[in-house]
Amino acid sequence: MQYASWMETLGEGFIGEILKAAQNPSMISFAGGLPALELFPDQELQRCFQRVFEEQGKSALQYAQTAGHPQLREWIAQQHKRNGKPVSMEEIVVTTGSQQGLSLLAQTFLDPGDVVFVETPTYLGAIQAFQGFRAQMIMIPCDEQGIIPEELETLLKEVTPKFLYIIPNYQNPSGKVMGLERRRELLRVAQAYDLLVVEDNPYGELRFEGEGYPDLIDLGENVIYLGTFSKVLAPGLRVGYVVADTDIIDHLCLTKEGVDLHSNNLTQRAVFEFLKEGLLPAHIQKLRALYKERRGAMVEAIENYLGDDVDMIVPSGGLFLWARFKKINNSFDYVQETIRQNVLYVPGALFYPDGRVTSEVRLNYSCSTPEMIEEGVQRLARAMQA
Amino acid sequence: MQYASWMETLGEGFIGEILKAAQNPSMISFAGGLPALELFPDQELQRCFQRVFEEQGKSALQYAQTAGHPQLREWIAQQHKRNGKPVSMEEIVVTTGSQQGLSLLAQTFLDPGDVVFVETPTYLGAIQAFQGFRAQMIMIPCDEQGIIPEELETLLKEVTPKFLYIIPNYQNPSGKVMGLERRRELLRVAQAYDLLVVEDNPYGELRFEGEGYPDLIDLGENVIYLGTFSKVLAPGLRVGYVVADTDIIDHLCLTKEGVDLHSNNLTQRAVFEFLKEGLLPAHIQKLRALYKERRGAMVEAIENYLGDDVDMIVPSGGLFLWARFKKINNSFDYVQETIRQNVLYVPGALFYPDGRVTSEVRLNYSCSTPEMIEEGVQRLARAMQA
Structure with a gap:
């Protein structure tokens, strides 16, 4: 063996x-x-599942599209902007949690030995996902706001990574938040070096004090955004998503086809019911x-x-x-x-x-x-x- | 990009x-x-989901074990034998359909360029899963019962594959069935060459006439079995599983951790309710x-x-x-x-x-x-x- x-x-x-x-x-x-x-x-979700069974019944149990349930993609698209512009459902793929988003990105972008830049320290689930595709991870020095743009730039002069992976809000594990000016500086560097930024945002809504900042994907080009309902709804349902330009989404879907065909159809529809009812805020x-x-x-x-x-x-x-x-x-x-x-x-x-x-x-x-x-x-x- | x-x-x-x-x-x-x-x-499943919400409520929405819901693993274990012996739940990992089983096996076993033997022709989803991990696929000549053992043996003298992938019952796409004597011959060759056999069996229960044959995993050593509820229950729920020795299962779980952490908790429990009620036969x-x-x-x-x-x-x-x-x-x-x-x-x-x-x-x-x-x-x- x-x-x-x-x-x-x-x-x-x-x-x-x-x-x-x-x-x-x-x-x-x-x-x-x-x-x-x-x-x-759980009671609200129970009603949502029941409604899907009653109104959509058997079709919620059939094979479904790899990119995800269209109405759910549509709802997600409306929550986001990409570089200041509205997002369409073609820019969304539904994943089984953000963890699958990380793994699909790694599989879709990485050849063995390819470099990925990460924060210091970084999310251990991301390390596992990237290891699974033989990434070489390089840690970028961080201060109290996360990645230091000058340090990033210095490294970009020496190494060309496939992408930079960051959690700008309440980072896992450090809890740090990246401020607005830092976000802009980071994107300036990224743009100058044609660097793809993977923005993972599971915790952004869980703000206790202070102001929230715009997502990186809303502020610039070349950003792939990972979202999830695990932390704001329920992780056991395994529903997350990726927002990116359609060419990247199409490639992620090709990868996902070989990985699991598509995400749980019934669950996606029930989660959409929950969202549609406006129960999330x-x-x-x-x-x-x-x-x-x-x-x-x-x-x-x-x-x-x-x-x-x-x-x-x-x-x-x-x-x-x-x-x-x-x-x-x-x-x-x-x-x-x-x-x-x-x-x-x-x-x-x-x-x-x-x-x-x-x-x-x-x-x-x-x-x-x-x-x-x-x-x-x-x-x-x-x-x-x- | x-x-x-x-x-x-x-x-x-x-x-x-x-x-x-x-x-x-x-x-x-x-x-x-x-x-x-x-x-x-759908009505029976609706009742099963409802019962899980009522009796297990919030715990069905939490993160869960990577290997799967223990009671579901236990039920699956009881349906199978490995080399004539009872199977334990430690020999089961629940997957999001058989497609994930294929992808996890590829990720867990294959280095780029590694050889996988397949039937001629073989399932296109398997080709996609194996391509995703840079497999070199070699087609083994088949007759009306599938893989020809002599041809397999000839190739094994020249090439050492990581595993042989076959669908012995109502093969996809050919519809062929491998008879009992052929199964035994195949396993004799596999044992002689220490060849791992991946047995994919989504259709075995859908028999119209003739007798069913024992699973390869029941007949010998070195078999990994892929099962699924997609064809006998509902594919939209994405519930499948792998049966193998515990060392392989442990490695598949390590891979699955990085890929999606675990499968949908609620759905696994609802499927278990359906099975427990004896509704499947x-x-x-x-x-x-x-x-x-x-x-x-x-x-x-x-x-x-x-x-x-x-x-x-x-x-x-x-x-x-x-x-x-x-x-x-x-x-x-x-x-x-x-x-x-x-x-x-x-x-x-x-x-x-x-x-x-x-x-x-x-x-x-x-x-x-x-x-x-x-x-x-x-x-x-x-x-x-x-």
């Missing part, structure tokens, strides 16, 4: 491990990226309020129980808080100790394609109550003293 | 074209592989009766309207009839003529990785009434005279 050589570059499937460990009821998990279960609009308001409260609880608990032992970036939205444990050297090795204390985080090393040793950790607050967050941070503090 | 080099090897996305053309209401399409819409058990009986009638209608219409102009293989199950138009040289070029007559088939060339010129066509009879089948074959006959 001989597997493909890229599999040797993989770790132990940590995301899968997280999803499993998160199912142990005595574990307080700050590790996953799970939305708050209690806010899932009020739901997002609920999410913002709850996550803001939980973000506050985590910041407070860290100040109270870990205090000067930790540096943290207080996020103004999203699901994650990025912190550095000053008293340890390697947060990866430390996972075993915290698991003994029944608390889980994701070690920072997993967000660096080079797997560097770091004392950073990613802490998720969206799926724990303030009480659980306080208890969990106390457990972290206990682990720290062990 | 530079796409990955493998994309240049692709045709024009014919499966996607089929799915689109099939939506033109005046077209009689023998081209798709669509199950009969009118038999979809009676439904399969209905499918067999309907498809047998339609197969008969197509054979009769071909005899009546095309007669000696056509050679065909009368299938004893499945969805497809494979035929050769004696009066034309290239059924690919002929598509435009038949589209003018509002009838669609898949030209045989698409089922050969070398894209050879052939007068063969694949005709699907599952989603057309006997009247439509008669009318469609008449249109084919008219196209032939044009």
